[in-house]
Amino acid sequence: MLYPLVLIALVAAPVALLARFPGRERIAWGLALIPLSIFGLTLALAGPVWEGGQVSERIAWVSALGLDLSFTLDGLSLLFALIISGIGTLIVGYAGHYLGADSGLGRFLAYLMLFMGAMLGLVLAGNVLTMFVFWELTSVTSYLLIGYKHDYADARRGALHSLLVTGGGGLALLVGLLLLGQAAGSYELSDILAAGDLLRAHALYPAAVILILLGCFTKSAQIPFHFWLPGAMQAPTPASAFLHSATMVKAGVYLMARLSPALGGTALWDVTLAVVGGATMTFAAIVAMRQFDLKAMLAYTTISMLGALTMQIGLGGKYGAEGVATNILAHALYKSALFMLAGVIDHECGTRDLRRLGGLRAYMPQTMVVTALALLSFGGIPVMFGFVAKELMLEAALETELGATMSLLAVAAIAITAVAYLVTGWRLFSSTFLGQRSLAAMQQHVTDPALGMLIGPGVPAVLSLLIPLAFLGPISGLIEPASVAIYGKPIEVKLALWHGVNPALLVSLSAIVIGFGLARFGEHLANLRGWPAWSRGDMIFDRLIERTLAGATALTRAIQEGRLRRYILITAVTMLIFVGVPFLSFGLGSIRLDLDPQLQFYEILAAALIPIGVIATIKARTRLGAIISVGMVGAMVALLFVLFSAPDLALTQLLIEVLSTVFLLLVFSVLPVRFESFSEAWVRRRDAIVATVMGVLMGSLVLATATNDAFAPLAPFFLENSLEQGKGTNVVNVILVDFRGFDTLGEITVLFIALLGIYGLLRLRQGKGDATPERVTATEPAAEPVDTKR
Amino acid sequence: MTLFEMLIAGLMGVVAVSMVLCAARLLMGPSIPDRAMAFDTLMIHVVALVALYVIITDQLSLVDAILVVAVLGFLGTVAIARYIEEGRT
Amino acid sequence: MIILLAIAIGSLFAGATYLVLRRSVVKLILGLIMLSHGVNLLIFTMGDGVRRGAPPLVDAQGQPPAGAADPLVQALILTAIVISFGFTAFVLALAYRSNQAVGSDDLDDLSTTDRL
Amino acid sequence: MVFHLFLPIVSPLIGAALAVLLNRLPLASRLIALLSTLINLGYGLWLMVTVPASGPLVAQASGWLAPFGISLVADGMSALMVMLAALLMLTTIIYSFFSIDYERERHFYYPLLLLLLLGVSGAFLTGDLFNLYVWFEVLLVASFGLITLGGSRDQLEGGLKYVVLNLLGSTAFLFGCGLMYGFAGTLNMAHIAERMATLTNPGLQTVLAGVFLFAFGSKAAIVPLFFWLPSSYHTPPVAVTAIFSGLMTKIGVYSLYRVFGLLLQNELAIYGPWLTLLAGLTMVIGVLGAVAQMNVRRILSFHIISQIGYSIMGIGLASAAGLAAGLVFTAHVMIVKMALFFIGGAAEQINGTGDLKRMGGLARREPLLALFWFLGILSLAGIPPLSGFIGKLILLQVGVSQQAYLITAVAAATSILTFFSMLKIWNEVFWKKSYEDVSRLPRVRFGLLAPGAALVILSVALGLLAGPLVEYNTIAGQQAFDRDAYIAAVCGVDGCEAVYQAAVR
Amino acid sequence: MSLTEIITLALATVGVVFIFLAAVGMLKLPDLYTRVHATGKAGTLGITGVLLAVAVHHGDLVAAAKMIALIAFFLLTAPVAAHMLDRAAYLTGVKRAPQTVQDDLAGKYDIEQGRLRS
Amino acid sequence: MMPLLMMLSIFMLLRGHNLPGGGFIGGLLAASAIILQIVAFGPKTAQRILPVNYLLLAAFGIFFGAIWGLPALFAGLPYMQAFWLPEPIPGVGKIGTPVLFDVGVYFTVIGVTTKIALLLVEEPTIFPLPTMKSAPVEHEEGA
Amino acid sequence: MIVLVLILTITWMALQSSFTLPDLIVGLAVSYGIVALASRFLSAPFTDGGLGRSRIDSRNYARLTMKWIAFIGFALWSILKANLDVARIVLFRRVEDIRPGIIAIPLDVKSDAGITVLANLITLTPGTVSLDVSTDRRTIYIHCIDVQDAAAVRDDIKRNFERRVMELLP
């Protein structure tokens, strides 16, 4: 019974459209009951998970492809499902306030519900293909969310970037998963996880790992794919809060965590993750310090945290697993709160720019308290949940099996990151709430928002404090099965605020001290000369897109360049290659020259006149000369038919020849009389060479085939049965109307259609001979071809 | 091949050579009526050739083909002549 | 005999190829016509032996003459001739109309629909 | 022997003749077109239900014994294609009701559509090589008529290229037929297959395979034989472009499947890698062409080429599974591509242009149109759970399982570019602000929206109910690759050669 | 060789000779108007000879009747064709050979109407 | 002249089953006769020789050809399976559905080819010939 | 019209190479069909073979049969002569020596049929091809391959041909 968790959210999407009607705040809170019910339902279903078991189910979809909807609820899924639905509940309610003035709220919430469903499906999937299905859906729905304000070019650009990066990564992931499935012999997660040793030894392992990691890194915004995430801040804040605190970006982390028991334990996996994650963590943390936009600041800290999670998976070990699970939860709580708070400030003050904010403590005291709570957890200050999580991260770094150097580097990186977080947090808080009352605040009537709007950030912020103080026990019960899933072996998890004085604590405390020391200089740090533009990556990506476009345009111009004769030339050369190469390789041996002693000179003459006619046609300088030469060729063909026992053919050919000539003369009477020498000499030489090769090829192909009598032909049957069964003595005609009358039916249809076509061509003229665009008019509703010039 | 057949075949050869002459006029023109005339004559040659062929092979069924060619030759010439007149200066 | 026809066929294909590579729409069409001649002869050559003097007409008892020509290829060619006639007529009309619309006999002038 | 197998051919043929005869009554030709197409659709569905269980159904035209007479054979692939052709034609006819002007209608628009359907159905059903050529020509000349009907300068220019290049292709097919008769002595596909199966590679049959690859490759618009397509597809009315996109190149694909699945299966050992190479090139060059364009229909046209690459990949993989995968993909793309042309056409109509730079504002003005477009491009890009995903997945799976990693990678990489170029349309046409006041744009007519929407919904349904789709096509792929079963169905269990030997002294 | 064959051969030879003459004349003579003389007459006679040869060779009445009909056809149509060619040529201004001595028609044509002013 | 030719074409049509000829040759013969007359004497000639709508004649030909395949279909036999009258009709010969089909071919061919010629000739820029006026005679030096 | 049907019927039977009653009936039917279809327009194209502005008057046939046969004999003879003549010119005369020319001949024949037959005869016979007849039908213009003496040519045609034609078709 796991599928309802997904289905409810998906089905709720159309229901959410209700929120377009007035009374949006209340409707939104009503709609928040949907994720809430999912939350409840998840808890209700989670019984076996607490005991270390799991719940599985399978709905047949495309069994032939191994693509069934297979769902599994284990510790890791449970953790994620609860975060998604829990935070989702708050976000939906919060969005009602944030977008209360916008009739598009319905659409927004519909996207959000879809997204939530996709995300739930992703984490509940018990089959990597099922997982991929939802993975892609999260990319698409997040695209819609990010591009929600699509009138703005930046929103479109951000959405496009996010989709291209995550979509491209998704493709790598798909291939990686297929390789994985190929190697494991199954796409079921349980089978894959059970086949760890086999997989690590498999020849496809490196390729699979690289491709899967490409998918995960792009999704989780690891360097160098991080740039899309700040761009995605174009989304309305509730979407950002949801996507970047708890859901979308965590999908990559989720998958790495999910697969690490099967794929981890090799240098390729562990070191890659640790290094890329550590680099991302540190880099983004430092960049975050220097932002002025509230949401950009949060975006970079998010990237940083994703790096931290990735790094911990790579560091591995018991603490790594525990740390990942705990940090996911802690981050989800404080970051969703912070995003929503940024939205509150933006909503009330009309800006998110730190330089234009300040002094809000007098006007928004409640907001300030909630923000402080969330920031304390973010900064890893003791007694907050963030502190607990950070301690585990440090433990993981200290205890890693990747060697001392790695361990040292990781600890250093975490310390630097912790310092940077503190600086960032302080800057955020002081620039917003302390100091002088800002211009923005003065221009508007700034107060604390409605209580409903504070519920959203308030609940997770308060939880960040309450969990370590009061609920570490129950939360340990949640973290443990998740950690087990990540570690792959049973472990016992007991979260605690106080582990005694240990290296981790020391590192942590010194980071806090240094951080507060530096915090005073935060503003100056931010104002230092910026990072070079390339560090943002999005510009590079834009240029990549431009280059692709330019390259594609140049290529297409070169290929589809407009001149028919070039197309024909390429076609002819292709034909020479497709036929000539196999012929030269395999067909030459079939040629047998049979010199016919009965050959008559008039036969030779008739045949010889054909090449002469051909040359005459080519050499002709007037159209009439050319027409007549072609006619002569046709007449000679007819003559050959006579000579070689085909009277019907000869007659038909002759009649057709006459008719064709009449048509040619009629039509060409309007075309120029003389041929101008259009083409340059070298072009003519080139064409002559191609033509000659073609002629030689076809001639020898004929020789080879005609002199090859591997199989007896059908012909005798027709000769023998013509009169008896076909009731006629002219076998050709009996074939035409009876044995193969069906062909003839098609043939006269061709003639008839040609007539209809010609009729239309000559009798219907809408273009009036020029290329002006045909506008649609009232009398002519057709979607006419339109101007193609640019 | 009997002597008779060989001789007839020889005549066919003469006709074939003659056809080449027609073809030459056809190509040389210079005027359209010249070409039309050459075409007409060529048709006569075709008739003659087929007729001689009928003598050799006894394919009487080709006689009707001769009929068709003859008719076409005439109609074609008339048509070309009229065509020229219609489009004259 | 076959080699004779092979030469004729080869020259037809060569000529047709050269003609369709020209810029003049007239030559293009003549090339297509020539191509169909070449193909027809090709099929003809593929028959059950190219025979002289025995058209595929059976006698009143239904007995074919000795060495009767392959009637099947003849029927096929007949079909092909008629079909290519239809196409020729269509192409002619099309060439006429596009000449009218574009005002040029030069095929290189017909490239606006490809332009990027 | 199934006497009614002729129905999908007879119904549009007589329908078209009647429609021309009754041309004075505009309603009559519409009704006839609708009725004939419905007959074909119904019959196609019946075939699809019947054929997987019964094996290929066979009928002999004029009652003559195979291999002497012309066989009609409906196996899984044919049945699917016949049904799809009728279905797509049905939507086109309905779209045409609302979009084709009276003048075109008076100049035999509907009969031409029916004749196109005739040619297509005939091509899909025939089991005779030369007969296939005839139906090819039928559909080709009908398409000539349709693409030039209207006579605007663009149509004529594009039409000329379309016509000439296609003629070259069919000429190659024709002399391929001739060579095949000269070599194999027969035209019946089953008989050819039987005889060719006895040959050991390589030999003249390998050369013949090259001829057919060229002929059908140019029909299918593979690289480097695709030029006719982008030159012309954007010039006729949308309905025509749409049905062309659905049917024309797919005939080439179908024929390649027949050639390499049945007639010259032994040659796959040699041609498989080359086909794969061509498939990859076709995918990439097609999609880059699409990326470069700035016009709705031109983008979609280049995508046709790109997607042909995927279909060809199915053959290149040289197995029943590959054919099945290719069929799934081809069926999907036929449906979705047409839907996109319909919807893009409606958008063109609203904006009065197909130039992306001058379009915009439709997400607000026509949310339904936007919805279906978005679903359509998702499907085209292979986003789950739509039909495109199934098509992509099955191809990639077969590719991986057959260790064809390179083409698999190319196929995957191409789809992101596909998505990119589609999103370009979405961005410019739907999301971007309109330069005009949105409320002044005309509303889309239901008749222009419904066919595309229906096809998109079908794509969604095919994705959600992909189980039967894949199952059907797996059988179809097996049937298309099972020479013995085909031969037995056409000529009896002893094979065509036995029939031949018994009949010819 | 039988008598029939000899007669056949003789008739055919005469016919072929005249046909050949027609072709030679067509090549040799200086302008269209004179060439028409050659083809119109020699051609007709030549074909008559050949067709008679066919009739004689087959000897049966039906074949003979058909041949006679064909000959009549040629005799009736050849002058028409020749006349029309000449007229068309004159109307379109095909040049006469330099040695032409006399042209009573000169200036008599109303070119626009294509009719003679009488 | 023309009635004779029409007769010849009908003759060619009817004897086609036994001797060279048939629907195509008969039809093409009639059509070329008519077309050459059209070229010589203008488009109205077509109506004089055969006063029908040639386009509809072509459609009728298709229809006529196609329906003679149907009797077999209704009898549960493959389309176009032949039915023959037991005895030949004196003066005409054996009559069966294939012969009737050939008649359909005959009509189609006449209709199509003649109509195409008519369409071309009725084009104002084609007939009478425009460029002939600027270049009445083509003098060239031969090929 | 009846005559036409009969001629066609006979042609039919000749083509069929069979002169039985069924052939007659079928031939009549076919002929009648053709004639009936085209009857509205028949007069013009049937006789208007390119030269003609004449009508065949069928009543004269019986009476003039003998004269016709004699005339045909004469015509055939003239044709033979003409061919030899041309053969001589083609074979033995140098091109430079030929003296072609166009000669006007006044006409006495009045009927269209007469003019048609005369013109055809002129064309078929020695060295002359009729070119055109003046609009008032008083003059016929002929092209002469070798005009040694224009008056002699005129005289020859008026005496040998026109007289005989006048007897049959005034």
Ligand code: NA
């Ligand atoms: Na052979």
Ligand code: NA
């Ligand atoms: Na053979």
